Amino acid sequence: MDCPRALRMLHRRLDDDLPDEAGQALEQHLQGCLPCRRRAGELTALTRAAVDLPEPPAPDVRGAVLDRIARESARVALPALPGGEPWWRARSFWAPTLELAAAAAMAAIALDRVLATVTPMTLWSGLASGAVSMTGNVFDLVAGEGPALLAAVLAQAAALVDMLRESVSSLGQGWDAFCQLLARASESLRTLPAVPSTAWMILVSLVPTAWVLSVGVPAPVTVFHGGRREGLS
């Protein structure tokens, strides 16, 4: 046996991975080889010292562990009712309902804001024949001086629309009816008590919040079933 092989066998012996026969061969080599015998002594001292390495005192974590288990198990999903959930409690009812309510609330605010500044008749007039002034005003607000060329193009388009309107009277009547409907709607909205914008914001933010809660908070919510814990993230 040569020394490199003896070294490998020394380590295998420390791993409890050396058959008895090989162990005897190793001992024979060590008896006749001082460097290997010295190395064997060093490795033995090293591994014995590792058994009693100094360490700080361990804290008692039992209380903290049980507290955390209790806290996390307190976040419990509503248990299923026997015979299925009633419709008024079913997630399949509330989630789309709240989604629809959130979308309707946002649409109502947007419509109110639009109608507060531009009446349907003004809007129609602007598209039909007042496009120049309207676009001019818009571009004045945005760019300061307004691109005259674009305004002229829009004026031409407005004139064309006006021609079409005049030539197709039924369409024009339809447009008028539509504008009158928008006007009535606008007036109706104006008769409603003014709702401060802050209140609108609170209302709008509550609806999506309620929707999120109804569809459930994503992990790490844990569910307790029969005393066992699932899905700790």
Place this chain on the structure above:
Amino acid sequence: MTLPSGDDRPVDEPTLVARARAGDREAFGELVVAHQARAYRLAWRLTRDRQIAEELTQEAFLRAFSHLENFREGEPFRRWLVTIVMNLCLNEIKRKKRAAIPVDDRTVARIEGQALAGGRAGETVDAQVATRELERDLDREVANLPPKYRAAFLLRHNEQLSVQEIAGALGVPEGTVKTLLFRARELLRARLSRHLAG
């Protein structure tokens, strides 16, 4: 298998595990008491940070409780817990890139004081001092080993796990564990030759 409990009453580990699986938190609490020192010791040796070691120890027990259904009956709870602690510590080390963290001098002095208070039977005072010095320096050098070498060495020679158990804990083949142990021991032997030659 019986465990020493907090008040020295022997408790049957398989029974405690079965009760904990059924949701008995008090039973799990007894398992915590029986194994917390080992878990903390390993976590501290790997991370060298007492606060992090305590947090990881708690986290290990929480994970053990939440995944008790994965625990194989008949397997020692200690071995399974060591695997969880090991994985948490190695992830923490990777996350914070704590490849080598020297132990601060105050911690060493405190630990030395505790170690010097005891001594192996039959050792002379000089031998005891030499042993303590070796242990102190070995402790330092182990902390400077690369994480996987450190983990393999501690699991083998401090926790007394077999190569097979270490392979399971680290999630590597047994051959890899043997290589890690070989290199760790040779590195330590070279760095501590001054102590070991005496």
